[in-house]
Amino acid sequence: MSGLSTRAISRAAVRRELAAVALPRFVDVGFDAVTFEDLAGAAGVSRSTFLRYFASKEDVVLHVFDPLGEQLAAALAARPQAEDDWTALRRAVDPAVQLIAADPEAGLTLLRLVWSTPALWARLHEKHGSWRPPLVDLLVRRSTASAAKAPALLAVRTRVMAALGCLMVAFDAWIESGGAQPLEALTDDAFAALAPSGAQPSRR
Amino acid sequence: MSGLSTRAISRAAVRRELAAVALPRFVDVGFDAVTFEDLAGAAGVSRSTFLRYFASKEDVVLHVFDPLGEQLAAALAARPQAEDDWTALRRAVDPAVQLIAADPEAGLTLLRLVWSTPALWARLHEKHGSWRPPLVDLLVRRSTASAAKAPALLAVRTRVMAALGCLMVAFDAWIESGGAQPLEALTDDAFAALAPSGAQPSRR
DNA sequence: TCCTCATGTGGAACTGAGTGTCAGGTTACG
């Protein structure tokens, strides 16, 4: 049958439902002021059950970013070997841009919440930390495959770090513009500000 | 009379002492496994008192980074206006490098602890978030003062973000080398990997 | 159809972080 058991499907659906109930509360009352008891009551389940679906209060908000680690790596792996690192990284970050830009209304609410809550902002950066090593590995493998000069590991790490930094700056500017500026363009601009000279950013 | 009251001096001294007692415990037992009760007992004060000196457990470790926000801004402000942004940022980051490199033994222990504890790592990045805006302001003011073309705000933000990213990557590599490589050189290398002018980031 | 076993649920008890308050002691300073 399918790789996903009916249990797993049900679990994912409940998760989504609980998060959907919780988000407006966080936005209205403030993340820190909301307790698990509130959330459980609003969702019609017990505190125990709510806690069984999310490892922490931050997770209720940030679980939507979880698949991004693998998605960024997959997007990077899909880029042609000939492409320069910086352009490849720009494209690797597309799933993250898409995740938000696909539903700008919801995305703006979510990012505003995360950006205005230190605990959430910090946890998001914790996730970044786990996204980086796979991206570095992919770039290193790429460059050692193509016989030419192998760039220093430190340089690759720096570029990966910078790429995620560009993404954050773009989010930052997008929130500030109230979603008026297209997120893709802001991301392009951020990457362009650090582009190695002469490299022409290629459109998708 | 003096800008610092004797109370303030005493308070700072006690803070240092309590942190000095706490750090080895964190390293030996693990940050999460240590409780405020442990720490208070080891330091010979009550839990109440210990908690009055630190806002959170993370703060016991990270309070050493607190002055850095102003120090980075001051270092940047001290750079000549003619200097390009990227070089100025490299120099602005020197106080952070010095803070660690001044006592490599202690610095290595501290960074290892922070890097191996997600909660600490996340909180450190939370601090970065507050360091960035002043640096951006300074760079913007500088470039509007010199009559030439004013770079886009987004570009400035991106470069500031990238500069702090470089610092983190350098710390990362320094920890990995066990403190063998000089931290200043690693920082130089990280900045070089993103240097704007045609210099290809790949070194050999 | 009925059994049973794995899983979901609610409830209770527990640890530990962090906050607030209070009484009593100590220190700075006029």
Place this chain on the structure above:
DNA sequence: CGTAACCTGACACTCAGTTCCACATGAGGA
């Protein structure tokens, strides 16, 4: 020397997160 500011330890409290248990439920096999 007196007093006002501050420091301290003790206690009570809220809430996040963990663990354990008893019970309900639903899916699949006999």
